[in-house]
Amino acid sequence: MTRDDLSKWIERREEGRAKQDLEILSEVREHLLELLSNYPNDAEINYQTGIAYDNSGQGHEAIPYYERALKLGLTGPDLERCLMGLGSTYRYWGYYQKAVVTLRRGLREFPENHAIQVFLAMALYNNQNYEESVELLITNLMETTSDEKLHYFKRGILAYNEDLDETAE
Numbered sequence: 001m002t003r004d005d006l007s008k009w010i011e012r013r014e015e016g017r018a019k020q021d022l023e024i025l026s027e028v029r030e031h032l033l034e035l036l037s038n039y040p041n042d043a044e045i046n047y048q049t050g051i052a053y054d055n056s057g058q059g060h061e062a063i064p065y066y067e068r069a070l071k072l073g074l075t076g077p078d079l080e081r082c083l084m085g086l087g088s089t090y091r092y093w094g095y096y097q098k099a100v101v102t103l104r105r106g107l108r109e110f111p112e113n114h115a116i117q118v119f120l121a122m123a124l125y126n127n128q129n130y131e132e133s134v135e136l137l138i139t140n141l142m143e144t145t146s147d148e149k150l151h152y153f154k155r156g157i158l159a160y161n162e163d164l165d166e167t168a169e
Helices: 003-019 022-038 043-055 059-071 076-092 096-109 114-126 130-144 148-152 154-161
Strands: none
Touching: 003 022, 003 043, 022 043, 043 059, 043 076, 059 076, 076 096, 076 114, 096 114, 114 130, 130 154, 148 154
């Protein structure tokens, strides 16, 4: 098996994910692991192997592959998705501080990615940083909503969001 086979297995993984077909995902994992044995220092193959585990509901097993992909210098859109995947997986497994660190990196490197921001807000909540969590969620809501009533109150909502504990004296 050569590295040229990777795109075929990525496509097959996407099919398995879309259909939630665990047999397809298992097949993909086997082939990616074989490919990884031939190219252990390939960041993209490590990353794709992590996704294959994550898509199969085996996020804990995905973590070392995501971590290795990052260590090997993953870049571009794969880096963006890897930071989000690893951060959300850390959060799910209760590694809240690792989740916050990973997702903050994702936010720094991909500031327009609202999914990373929402996963970060959840990790902050889990880390009992409620104020920053709510502020981040409100900011994302106001930046992405098309709801006319929210737009009407946008200035006020964002102003209050700066100090959620502020009250009239």
